[in-house]
Amino acid sequence: MIGGVGVTELDRRSRCGPSMGGRLEIHIACPPESVDRAQRDADLVWQRVEAWAARLTRFDAASDLSRLNAGRACRVSLRPTLAAVLAWADRAGEISDGIVDVGMLDARLAAEAGADRGPDADTGDRATLEQRGWHLERHPRGAWLQRTAALHLDLDGVAKGWLADRALARLGRHRGAIVDADGDIALHAGREVEWLVGVADPREPDAPDLATFRVGGEGMAVTSGIATSGTTVHRWRHQDGATAHHLIDPRTRRPALTDVVQATVLASSARAAEVYAKSAVIVGSQEGFGLLERARVDAAVLLLGSGEVLALPQTLRWLA
Amino acid sequence: MRLTLGMGAVAAVSVMAAGMIRFPPAKPTSTDVVTEPAAPQAQTVEVHHIVQYLHLKPGQQAPLGATVIDANAPAPRVVVSHVAAPPGPAPTPRVIVKTHQSGHP
Numbered sequence A: 001m002i003g004g005v006g007v008t009e010l011d012r013r014s015r016c017g018p019s020m021g022g023r024l025e026i027h028i029a030c031p032p033e034s035v036d037r038a039q040r041d042a043d044l045v046w047q048r049v050e051a052w053a054a055r056l057t058r059f060d061a062a063s064d065l066s067r068l069n070a071g072r073a074c075r076v077s078l079r080p081t082l083a084a085v086l087a088w089a090d091r092a093g094e095i096s097d098g099i100v101d102v103g104m105l106d107a108r109l110a111a112e113a114g115a116d117r118g119p120d121a122d123t124g125d126r127a128t129l130e131q132r133g134w135h136l137e138r139h140p141r142g143a144w145l146q147r148t149a150a151l152h153l154d155l156d157g158v159a160k161g162w163l164a165d166r167a168l169a170r171l172g173r174h175r176g177a178i179v180d181a182d183g184d185i186a187l188h189a190g191r192e193v194e195w196l197v198g199v200a201d202p203r204e205p206d207a208p209d210l211a212t213f214r215v216g217g218e219g220m221a222v223t224s225g226i227a228t229s230g231t232t233v234h235r236w237r238h239q240d241g242a243t244a245h246h247l248i249d250p251r252t253r254r255p256a257l258t259d260v261v262q263a264t265v266l267a268s269s270a271r272a273a274e275v276y277a278k279s280a281v282i283v284g285s286q287e288g289f290g291l292l293e294r295a296r297v298d299a300a301v302l303l304l305g306s307g308e309v310l311a312l313p314q315t316l317r318w319l320a
Numbered sequence B: 001m002r003l004t005l006g007m008g009a010v011a012a013v014s015v016m017a018a019g020m021i022r023f024p025p026a027k028p029t030s031t032d033v034v035t036e037p038a039a040p041q042a043q044t045v046e047v048h049h050i051v052q053y054l055h056l057k058p059g060q061q062a063p064l065g066a067t068v069i070d071a072n073a074p075a076p077r078v079v080v081s082h083v084a085a086p087p088g089p090a091p092t093p094r095v096i097v098k099t100h101q102s103g104h105p
Helices: A032-056 A064-070 A082-097 A105-112 A157-167 A270-283 A287-293 A311-316
Strands: A011-019 A022-030 A075-078 A134-139 A142-147 A176-181 A186-190 A194-199 A211-216 A222-230 A236-238 A243-245 A260-265 A300-306 A309-311 B002-004 B045-050 B053-055 B065-068 B079-083 B095-099
Touching: A011 A032, A022 A032, A022 B095, A032 A064, A032 A082, A032 A157, A032 A176, A064 A075, A064 A082, A064 A236, A075 A082, A082 A134, A082 A142, A082 A157, A082 A270, A105 A243, A157 A186, A157 A222, A157 A270, A176 B095, A186 A194, A186 A211, A186 A270, A186 B095, A211 A222, A211 A311, A222 A270, A222 B095, A243 B045, A243 B065, A260 A287, A270 A287, A270 A300, A287 A300, A300 A311, A300 B002
Parallel strands: A194 B095
Antiparallel strands: A011 A022, A022 A176, A075 A142, A134 A142, A176 A186, A186 A222, A194 A211, A222 A260, A236 A243, A260 A300, A300 A309, B002 B053, B002 B065, B045 B079
16 A cells, blocks of 8 residues: 555555665555556666666766767767756756756866865855856757867766656556665655655664655655765765865855755756756755745754754645 | 744644744654644644744843844744644554765764
């Protein structure tokens, strides 16, 4: 039985395992007579996600992204999957006021290595927001990428949110479905389905969840996305004692100086939730809550360095 | 200079006016500041805005127990939510997925 409000007895079929350097989970809610079809769909979608991810990863030299980053040409034709994700990355930059920038790979690698590649952190470099160094022109079979030769791309969570949404769209015929792309979650709840999604506390592995979102269960179909971003997982301590993390502020090209340890956002899609969660971490709680309110996200929970857990008011509606 | 008072005046205002909510990380049924009694109905949500700062004039001393914060610091957001437990046995959440930071070890 999925959820607690159903008039129909529903079963669940799942496919879970390691993927994309993390974990991929697919869950489908279905009536008992459809469990075989649900399992087949879960397996098929799993294979599609793996295929898409193989083109988008920077950890495989044969991927479309790695070959793009290795090349020096300023005008490159992209295949459809990479073109679609970069089109979303373009939009992500717009809706985040330039804070989410997939052109920060070199700055991230420099932070990981302990090298200083950014401008003066006190003055920042606002020009980078307007001069990100790439432009996309769609064509029927993909897109042309116009870029500066020195530009290297890191799709990271932007791709995972996109993958989760794209995969969920293939499961639309089922009563309910979840695609969890390593923490970035796209989910659909039909009228009789209710999903509960926990928000992990990054401070202790076995700590109670910071919150639990309830999606569905109100007699109407809902499609949403939930994503979390933060500074505690990809974090490095260098020989001089300095620490750095992977969320680069494009205004300084350095790890963001932020009071937000982790941000979780519920929005209309996983890819949008991922962009807004990441933005809230990078800009900090003061500016971040303003950004989240302007974006009209459904809910947001922020864990601060002080230990406070803050949420937007409308979050209460979604808490289990 | 603003002065934070631990037991300041209590004023209930709307959540929207306050802008955001702070809720306890573990059990959402307790608060560490002054609250009003919970309403009797189930799933009642009460929100209290605690006004706990004022401005000191030059030469004034902070009262005993007060916490002095910098004048340039952002105003404290001290909205506290109190979620009453529903009647009857507590439901068992069936969480099957968790959102978390990606790439966890």
